[in-house]
Amino acid sequence: MKRTLIILCFSITLFTKATNIDSLVAVLKSNIDDTTRLNTLNNISNTYQFIGNLIEASKYHKQMLELALKTNNYRAIGNYYNYEGRMFFYKQAYDSAISSFKTSLGYFEKINYMKGIISSRNNIAVIYLEKGEVKKSLSEHRQLVTINKKMSDGGGVASAYSNMGSCFMGISAMDSAIYYITKASRLNEELKLYGSLATNYYNLASINANIKQYNKALFYLHEISAKNLPLKQSLKNVIYAIMAKIYTSTNKIDSATYYVEKAISSSRSSEDNLSLVAALFNKADILKLKKNQAGQKKCLEEAIKISKDIEANSLLARAYSIYGDFLNSEENFNEAIKFYKLSNELFTENGNPPDIIYNIKGLAFANSRMGNFKESSFYLDSLIRYKGHLNEEAVLETLKEIEAKYESEKKDLQIQNANPKISLEEEKNRQKTTVIWIGSFALLITVFFGIIAFVSFKRSKKANKMIEAQKQTIEEKQTEVLASIRYAKRIQQSLMPTEKYIARHLNHDGE
DSSP states (O other): OOSSOOOOOOOOTTOOSOOOHHHHHHHHHSOOOHHHHHHHHHHHHHHHHHTTOHHHHHHHHHHHHHHHHHHTOHHHHHHHHHHHHHHHHHTTOHHHHHHHHHHHHHHHHHTTOHHHHHHHHHHHHHHHHHTTOHHHHHHHHHHHHHHHHHTTOHHHHHHHHHHHHHHHHHTTOHHHHHHHHHHHHHHHHHTTOHHHHHHHHHHHHHHHHHTTOHHHHHHHHHHHHHTTOOOOHHHHHHHHHHHHHHHHHTTOHHHHHHHHHHHHHHHHHTTOHHHHHHHHHHHHHHHHHTTOHHHHHHHHHHHHHHHHHTTOHHHHHHHHHHHHHHHHHTTOHHHHHHHHHHHHHHHHHHOOHHHHHHHHHHHHHHHHHTTOHHHHHHHHHHGGGGGGGSOHHHHHHHHHHHHHHHHHHHHHHHHHTOOSSOOHHHHHHHHHHHHHHHHHHHHHHHHHHHHHHHHHHHHHHHHHHHHHHHHHHHHHHHHHHHHHHHHHHHHHHHHSOOHHHHHHHHHHHHO
């Protein structure tokens, strides 16, 4: 059972519209043939099942099986195993439920009873969805669309479309869910199947409530009233419950209280225990907002008791989980852990990943608040194994949320539990650490200055080489200049007359 309020459409063969159990029991006391007796037993049991009285339902279906085996009536035997599968579903024994539905399918196929074949295949598909095996469920429903079209059964086609919508809702593909359920509702309206149309509208309201489109949710619920659609008592009860949920979510507490009390009163008077448990969950939410912890606790304890009494393990697992949330809010972490584990024992029995993950979140939170960080970390790590059952974004978001809480709680607790008195061993360790740090720092300083000296030496050596090169260049230039001067002087001297030559000519001129 999902945390959503969507109705999964189980198929029940030979279910009568009559809800007057006394009149059906009176038929049994009259002189009737075996076939009529089998049908009447089946109808009484199904009526009890619809009002949530699973114990009485079981009693009459066992009588039906005994008579069916005596008379070798395959159709009645198939009906019994179809019923047994639904009972296993309520106990969350999903593998056993599938086994029973497949047995019923075998009996119906022996006599080519197409309504029974469709019923069993539909129920198998519903169980696959509950197990999280969405692809298998969709495959079964698509085959049912084909079978019903061949039989020209528009109502069967609409039912398959509706359940395909449930499949897509199970994996949070809301657009696809709305598409198929809307398709079913149009077909049911066209065929004037108003009872099924009411269920479609309820499911559309549930989807929109879950995605917080509350105005749209209320629109579909009001359409049920405006079109005066026929409602089974169980559907009336859950409509009151979803109205309460919507008004709780929009913080209209007075309206929420009004509808939740109607849901509880209506469920009690019709002995609809399944809807009563759902209504009690809603009332607990309202009392939580009113900060009425005592009333909240009372509602949840009653929900647990009823779930145990009617042996509805799926509801019991949910009740344990919600009670774990309540105990967490009361900081009663040991008890919270106990109820989360009880819930997961039931959910894990046949696999129900979304609910298991929810409980793991609660377990991680409770353990972190108690300082059990190793256990909290273990639960966080275990979330990874469920990655394949949910979309990656949802898993990552869950991990981030829990990790943030975990780290915050861990730090808070470490600060609260910090001991100002340090032991001798701790002091020695601290001194060792200090020495290591000082030594490391001194080594770092030595290395630092060594590097500076080395770089300086390299620079000095390079500078000396440059100076030496420059000196050599200057000396070479100086030698070249001196050589040029000497060369010029020799030329000059060679061009100038000697003293003797000048004297001789001066004397000659004087003569």
